[in-house]
Amino acid sequence: MSSTILPLNYFFILLGLTLTIISLMSFRDKGNPRRIATGSFWALYAVVFLIGDLIPPLFAGIIVVAMALIAGLGGVSLGKYHQFTAKERHDSAVKLGNRLLYPALIIPFTTMIGSVVFQKTKIGGMFLLDQKNFTLVSLGIGCIIALIVACRFTGSTPVQAMREARRLIDSMGWAVVLPHMLAVLGLLFMDAGVGKAVANVTTTYIPMDFKLVAVAVFCLGMTIFTMIMGNAFAAFPVMAGGVGVPILMGVFHGNPAIVAAIGMFSGYCGTLMTPMAANFNIVPAALLELPDKNGVIKVQIMTALPLLVVNIALMYFLMNAF
Amino acid sequence: MQGAVNLWPLIGVAVIIAGFILRQNPVMVVIIAAVVTGLTAAMPIDKILISLGTGFIKTRNLPLILLLPLGVIGLLERYGLKEQAQLIIAKIKSATAGRLLMVYLFVREITAGLGLVSLGGHPQMVRPLIAPMAEGATENRYGSIPEKLLHKIRAMAAATDNVGLFFGEDIFVAFGAIVLMQTILRGYSIEVNPLHMALWGIPTAISAFTIHAFRLRRLDVEIERELGLQKTTEAVVTEAFTGEKA
Numbered sequence: 001m002s003s004t005i006l007p008l009n010y011f012f013i014l015l016g017l018t019l020t021i022i023s024l025m026s027f028r029d030k031g032n033p034r035r036i037a038t039g040s041f042w043a044l045y046a047v048v049f050l051i052g053d054l055i056p057p058l059f060a061g062i063i064v065v066a067m068a069l070i071a072g073l074g075g076v077s078l079g080k081y082h083q084f085t086a087k088e089r090h091d092s093a094v095k096l097g098n099r100l101l102y103p104a105l106i107i108p109f110t111t112m113i114g115s116v117v118f119q120k121t122k123i124g125g126m127f128l129l130d131q132k133n134f135t136l137v138s139l140g141i142g143c144i145i146a147l148i149v150a151c152r153f154t155g156s157t158p159v160q161a162m163r164e165a166r167r168l169i170d171s172m173g174w175a176v177v178l179p180h181m182l183a184v185l186g187l188l189f190m191d192a193g194v195g196k197a198v199a200n201v202t203t204t205y206i207p208m209d210f211k212l213v214a215v216a217v218f219c220l221g222m223t224i225f226t227m228i229m230g231n232a233f234a235a236f237p238v239m240a241g242g243v244g245v246p247i248l249m250g251v252f253h254g255n256p257a258i259v260a261a262i263g264m265f266s267g268y269c270g271t272l273m274t275p276m277a278a279n280f281n282i283v284p285a286a287l288l289e290l291p292d293k294n295g296v297i298k299v300q301i302m303t304a305l306p307l308l309v310v311n312i313a314l315m316y317f318l319m320n321a322f
Numbered sequence: 323m324q325g326a327v328n329l330w331p332l333i334g335v336a337v338i339i340a341g342f343i344l345r346q347n348p349v350m351v352v353i354i355a356a357v358v359t360g361l362t363a364a365m366p367i368d369k370i371l372i373s374l375g376t377g378f379i380k381t382r383n384l385p386l387i388l389l390l391p392l393g394v395i396g397l398l399e400r401y402g403l404k405e406q407a408q409l410i411i412a413k414i415k416s417a418t419a420g421r422l423l424m425v426y427l428f429v430r431e432i433t434a435g436l437g438l439v440s441l442g443g444h445p446q447m448v449r450p451l452i453a454p455m456a457e458g459a460t461e462n463r464y465g466s467i468p469e470k471l472l473h474k475i476r477a478m479a480a481a482t483d484n485v486g487l488f489f490g491e492d493i494f495v496a497f498g499a500i501v502l503m504q505t506i507l508r509g510y511s512i513e514v515n516p517l518h519m520a521l522w523g524i525p526t527a528i529s530a531f532t533i534h535a536f537r538l539r540r541l542d543v544e545i546e547r548e549l550g551l552q553k554t555t556e557a558v559v560t561e562a563f564t565g566e567k568a
Binding site for chain 1: 327328329330331332334335338342346347348349350352353355356359360362363365368370371372373374375376377378379380381382383384385386387388389390391392393394395396397398399400401402403404405406407409410437438440441442443444445446447448449450451453473474476477478479480481483484485488489492498499502503506507510512514515518519520521522523525526529530533534537
């Protein structure tokens, strides 16, 4: 039925199968003290990718809650992974040299070439790439090519790649699903009218007769709102409707392009400072095996705060100058 | 009721803040906040579950970018990818963690500004290449790195990817944020040229680069202060020791 040769669904199924294998490996891993809970967690996530669009939404909701309970009760745990020793890895690096690097670089380059060059390519009247998700599909293809090349260079197998995927996914644990769960919360926040409530509180209690106060409220509002929602895109409509359009553009006649652009960037300062933007802040901390899950946020605060002040100043001085 | 805004959903926000401050498991906190928010918006429990499930399925594309590369990256790590990244950086004598990350910040911000946002990222670039290189550059100069500083260098590597991406991509005209802003403002009958919005992102983009580059310089200073001293002390101690022995 699809009008695409490579729909995104193929990669959902690929990921679902990978998670199924990871789950089976976890069940059988005697070195994992919580192997049943860990295996169940990844099995539930596998179901979401394999048949997520076929199961009733109520059932999917129950899966979400079950996964949250397993994660919250500490059920996602580390196993045994039979890694090479540091010396073996060093010797292998010396032997293989830059051939280790090429597969890693294939992923970003295939993603880039796929989404820039082959975005609109058609074969036999059908688009090659899923038109809504061409970047992700390109990334998926890049990963498959990279895997083939990596197996050739190292003489290893895709099964070993599955084992290594399990090692990395376990090292991140519940952080893997946090961005996904936060996206769901964001949708629910919107349905429940959290945005309207926040805008109402900000605009009702702060007098905005002075331009500097109004600019600061708009920029700080973007930052704080982004920190709450984890996403500047969710903050912009609310703050633009509450302060940006009626006050900065309406009362103070600010240039809309300047107000919008710098306002959005003030939101990004918030993204740097919140655990709610988990895929940028919490997941990297887990990926880099930092003991403090807020380690990345902590080093970003001193970039974000000065930049926020600069943004307020830039908007204040520029918005009526052009 | 008309005109009045329902403030009860803010309790969901309060749950999130409390949960993070009390350092509860974030996944659990998020689900509790979702249920509480639903209840304050007068949704029955089965409707909350349905809305959670629908949202979860609808956003399935989100984890792909993180999870798909893990197999290859893990396999390459097994065969020494991180070690190779460190061997490469060892050949560049002038490399320091701060300088290396400054170069990465520059490249990341420029390529993101040209719309090439996928030329980076935490699972594909930072974990296997950028962070090990920053660590390697430091090790080459000073020897072993104390745990706390090592974690700071890694965190800075991740932060550099974020700063470069965020403040680069918004000056790309076709980027989602610009389309979003245009659509929202059009709703208020304000027509804005996307090119102008991209253009007015540039002052902030330059400031972001300057501020973060300065912080990376400070990182080098901090590393030098902590490890440079340790190295000299070690040298002095060794000298004294061998001198005594001789």
